[in-house]
Amino acid sequence: MRGKIVAKLGNSDAARTDLQRAINLAEQLRNPTLVYPAAYDLAQWHETTGQEQEVAVLYGKAKAAVEHIATTIEDEALCAIFLQSALVQAIYACAICVGGQTTPTSPEA
Secondary structure: OHHHHHHHOOOHHHHHHHHHHHHHHHHHOOOHHHHHHHHHHHHHHHHHHOOHHHHHHHHHHHHHHHHHHHHHOOOHHHHHHHHOOHHHHHHHHHHHHOOOOOOOOOOOO
16 A cells, blocks of 8 residues: 555655565465555556556466455355456456456356
């Protein structure tokens, strides 16, 4: 969250550093529920700077984390709600724009 706030205040370099730090920490904790929003936020930051390769990597990372989470949700209805959430839908839409795959479906589909 700090990186997003710093970015809004116009400190671009500090924002990137804070967002990258958030992803690194989430990955160290092996917590995909922290990885996907942080990766999405950093991808958004990279989009504003025109760094397309980083954007694709980060949307891919966010998408992979979402897909991992979806496989761990045993309740079909909860999984569907998760996959239909605004952030997950945004991640899939952005991944498609940079060459990713289709929109999410429940693991049973």
